[in-house]
Amino acid sequence: MTILLTVIGIVIFAAGLLFSIAFHEFGHLSTAKMFGIRVPQYMVGFGPTIFSRKKGDTEYGFKAIPMGGYIRMIGMFPPGPDGRMSSRSTSPWRSMIEDARSAAFEEMQEGDEERLFYTRKPWKRVIVMFAGPFMNLVLAVVIFFGVAMTYGFQTQTTEVGGVQQCVISQSAKRQTCKPGDPESPAAKAGLHKGDKIVAFDGRKVDDWDTLSDRIRKTIGPATITVRRDGHQQVLHANLLENTVAKKDSNGDVVPGKFVPAGYLGFAAQTKIVPLSFGESVDRMGGMVSDSVSRLVDLPSKIPGLWGAAFEGKQRAADSPVGVVGAARIGGEVMTLHVPAESQIAMMLFLLAGFNLSLFLFNMVPLLPLDGGHIAGALWEALRRNLARVFSRPDPGPFDVAKLMPVAYVVAGVFVCFTALVLIADVVNPVKIT
Incomplete structure (x- = not known):
C-alpha cells in the first residue's frame, strides 16, 4: 500500500510540475503572438515527440522526457554585421555564434520578415521573455495565498500546551528537572495545560509572537489573564531571568544561539491556523527572501551534493533537489499519517515553492535563461536612448548572439549541476520524515 501511495504522490506532483512548465511556456507563447511574432513550436518536454497537433502556424505537443519545455520563436537573434543570417568561420567561438544565428532563422518562411523576434521594440521583447517566469510567480502566489488563507500553517498559539516544572537553561543539554532546580514561574503561578492566555500584565495578547516578546522583556512580578473552562481568571507570577533561544528580526529562532531574557516556563500549543491577508503577505515575503538566499548559496551546496551522491555522506535537509527529488518528496507526502487535507496542503506548498524557484532562477541575467x-x-x-540623447546614429539591435559562447558555458555548468542533483536525488534523496 505504501508503494502505491508513493507512486500516486509522484504522479500527482509530476503532473503539477508539468502544468507549471506548460504555464510558463504559455506566457511566452501568448505574448509573442500578441506582438505578432511567429511561433512554430510550443512543446512540453524534450526528446522525441509523442503527440503533437498543428493549429494555425504553431505546432503544439508533448515530448517523451518531461523535464522542461520550450517554444520556438523566429528571429531570436539579428543578422550578422554583413546582413547575412549565417556564414562560415574557422573560429570555434565564432561558429557557436553563427550556428545560433542560423538556427534562429531556419524555419523562416516567406512573409516572416515582419514577424521576427529581434525586430520588436525592446519593451515588447522584455514582456515576451518576462511573461514565462511571471506565470510561475503568479502560480506561486495564487497557490500560496489560497492555501495559507483557507487551510493555514502550523502556528504557535497563546494556548498552553505544557508547563515546565522547573527552570532549566535552554542551552543545557537536558530537559528533566534535577534536585535544586528552582520551580518555574508558570508552575508556581498555577498555569495549567489548556489555559488560553488572553492578556499579559493587563495588556491584551492575540498571538504567540506578541506574548513571547512581552515575556522576554519582563523580569519580576507580572499578571497573566487566562481563559479556563470558559471563565477568565488572573494569575500572578514572578518571572525569572533565564538563558533562552535567540530570535531574529522575523521572530524565528536562531539555531544554536542563546540570550538572557525573562522566563515564564511553558510550551505554546501549536495548531493549524489560517492566516489573514497581511500575515500571508509577510509569510510570502519570508518565503521569497529564503528562496533568494538559497539561490545565491547554490554554489556552496555543491560539495555537500557530491558527498551525498558519491561518498555516502548524509544528505543535508536544505540540500537542493531537482524535478526527480521534488517528485519523490511528493510521493513521500502521500505516505504520511496525516489527514488528507494536510497532504493536499503540503503538496500545494511544495508546488508553490517550485514555481517560485523557477521564477527566480529564470530571472538570473545570463543566457540561455530568460533573464x-x-x-x-x-x-x-x-x-539606443543614449544615442538619441547625444544625437548619435542609432546603434541598431544588440546582437545577443555574440553572448552564445557564454550561454554554452552557463548551459554546460547547469547540465553538470542538474546531473549531480539527479544522482543525489536517486541514490541519497532528501526525506521529509
Whole structure:
C-alpha cells in the first residue's frame, strides 16, 4: 500500500510540475503572438515527440522526457554585421555564434520578415521573455495565498500546551528537572495545560509572537489573564531571568544561539491556523527572501551534493533537489499519517515553492535563461536612448548572439549541476520524515 501511495504522490506532483512548465511556456507563447511574432513550436518536454497537433502556424505537443519545455520563436537573434543570417568561420567561438544565428532563422518562411523576434521594440521583447517566469510567480502566489488563507500553517498559539516544572537553561543539554532546580514561574503561578492566555500584565495578547516578546522583556512580578473552562481568571507570577533561544528580526529562532531574557516556563500549543491577508503577505515575503538566499548559496551546496551522491555522506535537509527529488518528496507526502487535507496542503506548498524557484532562477541575467534575453533587450534600449540623447546614429539591435559562447558555458555548468542533483536525488534523496 505504501508503494502505491508513493507512486500516486509522484504522479500527482509530476503532473503539477508539468502544468507549471506548460504555464510558463504559455506566457511566452501568448505574448509573442500578441506582438505578432511567429511561433512554430510550443512543446512540453524534450526528446522525441509523442503527440503533437498543428493549429494555425504553431505546432503544439508533448515530448517523451518531461523535464522542461520550450517554444520556438523566429528571429531570436539579428543578422550578422554583413546582413547575412549565417556564414562560415574557422573560429570555434565564432561558429557557436553563427550556428545560433542560423538556427534562429531556419524555419523562416516567406512573409516572416515582419514577424521576427529581434525586430520588436525592446519593451515588447522584455514582456515576451518576462511573461514565462511571471506565470510561475503568479502560480506561486495564487497557490500560496489560497492555501495559507483557507487551510493555514502550523502556528504557535497563546494556548498552553505544557508547563515546565522547573527552570532549566535552554542551552543545557537536558530537559528533566534535577534536585535544586528552582520551580518555574508558570508552575508556581498555577498555569495549567489548556489555559488560553488572553492578556499579559493587563495588556491584551492575540498571538504567540506578541506574548513571547512581552515575556522576554519582563523580569519580576507580572499578571497573566487566562481563559479556563470558559471563565477568565488572573494569575500572578514572578518571572525569572533565564538563558533562552535567540530570535531574529522575523521572530524565528536562531539555531544554536542563546540570550538572557525573562522566563515564564511553558510550551505554546501549536495548531493549524489560517492566516489573514497581511500575515500571508509577510509569510510570502519570508518565503521569497529564503528562496533568494538559497539561490545565491547554490554554489556552496555543491560539495555537500557530491558527498551525498558519491561518498555516502548524509544528505543535508536544505540540500537542493531537482524535478526527480521534488517528485519523490511528493510521493513521500502521500505516505504520511496525516489527514488528507494536510497532504493536499503540503503538496500545494511544495508546488508553490517550485514555481517560485523557477521564477527566480529564470530571472538570473545570463543566457540561455530568460533573464539573459531581458538583460540584452534592456541594454539595447539603454544604448539606443543614449544615442538619441547625444544625437548619435542609432546603434541598431544588440546582437545577443555574440553572448552564445557564454550561454554554452552557463548551459554546460547547469547540465553538470542538474546531473549531480539527479544522482543525489536517486541514490541519497532528501526525506521529509
